[in-house]
Amino acid sequence: MRHSKKIAPLAIVSVLAMTLAACSGGTGGSGGGAAQQNLDGRGPITYVQGKDNSNVVRPLIDKWNAAHPNEKVTFKEQSDNADQQHDDLVQHFQAKTGDYDVVDVDVIWTAEFAAQGWLQPLNDKMAIDTTGFLPATVATGTYKNVMYALPQTSDGGILYYRKDLVPTPPKTWDEMMAMCPVAKAKGIDCYAGQFAQYEGLTVNVAEAINTAGGTVVDKDGKPTVNTPEAKAGLTNLAQAYKDGNIPKQAVTYQEEQGRQAFEAGKLMFLRNWPYVYNLAKTDGSSTVKNTFGIAPLPGKDGPGASSLGGHNLAINADSKYKATAKDFLTFMTSAETEKFYATQGSLAPVREGLYTDADLVKQLPYLPVLLTSIKNAVPRPVTPFYPAVTQAIQQNSFQAINGTKSVDQALTDMQAAITTAVSK
């Protein structure tokens, strides 16, 4: 009797919940239709992006606001964490309030947001001229042949190497592996990228697969990792890990741990983003300030295929002031602004001309190398199901690299998992 009384409250909660559920209404859905409205609207807008790392955006917005007193831009900063930025955008898009007029989207989210109908297509009246933009960056803003987002900044992988140990950087993967005994003789590790199980692993695995001539998904977003090329790419990583050319601890590395090891002089080759350049030159604890060089990622025969990072600008389909938003997009990607990104924030431009700008190259000596990297870059899988696709890549390739699963099995599973992910 006593016991049954104790249980009663719990039981009632569940019954209540179930009963209410039975009278389900049904919500959700993805609207659309807002895309053709407010194209001529002008007025104050809000611009949203992740943390403004080196105070680049604020001065630009001040400049804009001084010139456009009736179309002022309010800047909303999100968290520094990409997942949290994504979730915040989704929340606000779903609310359909249009309170975020212009948003900064990571290249990997563009397809998802476009497929949701949340982004204003940048065609017809809203078309923006992208002459002079690097084609690979424009591709990241395009979904189903329609441009939804304008490239703002780019990012590509480059190879950091110790020029005191290897005077000429390796051009191919095999060359690099052949140089590993040099590192061993010095008692340091040879090569690392980002091999912890997180988004960085997708970047590195996609690079390996693309470099070997394979692809992760085709134009329609269907998986294509059951090919000999894809196998060759993933095998390169798995084999190097097995041989010790990639050190054991590399499976715990994100960007920062790799940079730490490289700056401490414990690593001969490092695949990382351009941001490492300035830090490795200036960090107090860096032991390689004058002894490191940079090169394009090693490939099969020539430069490897980098994965493309960076951000695009897009207009919320529910925005009320799209004409203002469009002008703001143009302003934020002008040659002048792009140069400011580079000098002030070390952010890679999306305009090809700037990579050979003498002033800029003097300040950011890695630009020519980065240009090679971005010209050879392949966007990460362009699919509205990116979160599920990257999970499938990360989990299976992680096991292939650390040897708990064969490369063949990992790719079979990856193929099946991506198929499941995109067939919803």
Next chain:
Amino acid sequence: MSTQVEPGALPGRKASRKGGDNKGVNKEVGADRKEKTQGRAATLLIAPTLIVLAIVILYPVINAVIMSFQHDQGLDAATGLFVTGGFAGVSNYVHWLFQQCPTSGGTGSCPPGTLGAQFWSATGVTFFFTVVTVFFETLFGFWMALIMARTFKGRSVLRAAVLVPWAIPTAVTAKLWFFIFAFDGIVNTLFHSSILWTGSEGPARAAIIIADVWKTTPFMALLILAGLQMIPAEVYEAAKVDGASAWQRFRLITLPLVKPALMVAILFRVLDALRMYDLPAIMTGGANGTTTLSILVVDQIRVGFNSAAALSTITFVIIFIVAFIFVRFLGANAVESASGGAKGKQK
């Protein structure tokens, strides 16, 4: 002192229990009227709590349960746009519980690397973390509370120190431990070890458990300490006069009397641990066998909200069952003691 001392049989204690019971017996005649007036008072007193909970918890929960019976949106191949999924029946639940995914020819078991393939392993991981962390937290928490309850110089330093881990925001804690357990981090440096703390299953789980126990033991300790502070000193004096040893006093007085507080602390720790998210999410991102149910929910929310709603509901039911068992077999105390009034009436 070989026989068990019932808490109620002890001096000081006795008076209190008796008082409560007597009241129930004495007022038996007017019990119905009494219950009515008390019921009205109780409604007024409890209403604020229930109203707040209804707004913040009940509404979202009902919303989620409704959503869980809808399909996630799918892609229209022609336009490349998402379209609403429609009524799904229980298929979202089947998807998780039987790990069934859509394949080219109907449904089959979810391939490795999909979220659907991880439900049962995530459940196992969640239970593993819950059992291990709550066990250690209770053990250490009790010990800390016993020390804190003693009178000695510098006790305030101890009390402040114990609270520090609990006071640091979880997100900062997780980042702190993430760097502490990095390969070139302080732990490996200090111990001249080269353990891949976040690189394989065993060490990754150990790292999360250590971080969680460090962070949450103070919560236990504080609640148990409050319980200890409520025990009247005469009870101990009486036991000492009776010649009870320190161990007997602990087992026969401290433990039973602190049990209500202890049970509430454990119950809430269990409920919290079953929803553990921040620490594994930041320290390992769920890699290497550390994906908990909440991590799975978050990952799924990014892929499809309706499936995530089903998963949340399943998680709710799992936690509900655990709480049920806890209350049923271990007698979580607030519920039990609250039945005291009813007990009195039955006599």
Next chain:
Amino acid sequence: MSTATTTLNTGTAKAKSVARTRENWASTRTYISAAIIVIWCLLPFYWMIVTAFRDVGYTFDSTPFFTHVTWDNFKTAFSAELGNHLGRALLNSLFISSVTTIVALLFGVFAAYALARLNFRGKFLVLGLILGASMFPGVAIVTPLFQLFGNIGWIGTYQAMIIPNISFVLPLTVYTLTSFFREMPWELEEAARIDGCTQGQAFRKIIMPLAAPAVFTTAILAFIASWNEYLIASILSNDATQTVTVAIARFAGSQPHQEPYTAVMAAGTVVTIPLVVLVLVFQRKIVAGLTAGAVK
């Protein structure tokens, strides 16, 4: 009290000296235990402070004591130019957590009194509902809540964070207080009423002082839980109302991909210290309750 720590009942001098030796040993043991606990609790915190004071160029230096000491990280944490409004966030958190704690305790005391003291139907339903509120994954509550509060224009307001916070701490508050109220010597309340107090007066003047340890412990737990809340605040706050946890999450390195680790640790140190001070102030109240309960 002093000799009572032993159970020896022979009253000889020898026994007394044995007792004293034992007591000394017991007190030594207490100190050793306390030292172990303090070290265990503070060692990671110490490392946090070391990192907080370390030059950002030496972020990954694993030297276990203070090197390359600088205040820069604290300046970064409070730098409005960098958009790190930690000062304002501290005030926001202080306000939100204080209101949450006061309201939750008020509601909690009401509910717990009713649950522990009054006879009424549906008590178990109430207990179940309250406990049930702690069973749903918090992450799944955020989206509907955002939509609900968005519809009534509450995004970015204090109440949009305070009300969820109250509901998150209420279950624990109610359960803790209920379990403690059950143990109170209620006959004192009866006695007071016979002496002419109303039930409310009796509760306030007699019961509340006795329940102080439980109430203050609960207050501290509620305050800290609210202080550390991130999920809701990250979605429902705006720049003006953001809390410390949100502010810290928005810290960034000088470059993309760079972890602002030293600044985060500096901010973590800054936000932890007010709580420690708070506890030092309130802990007197914890002890002040039934102080006689010296457990040996």
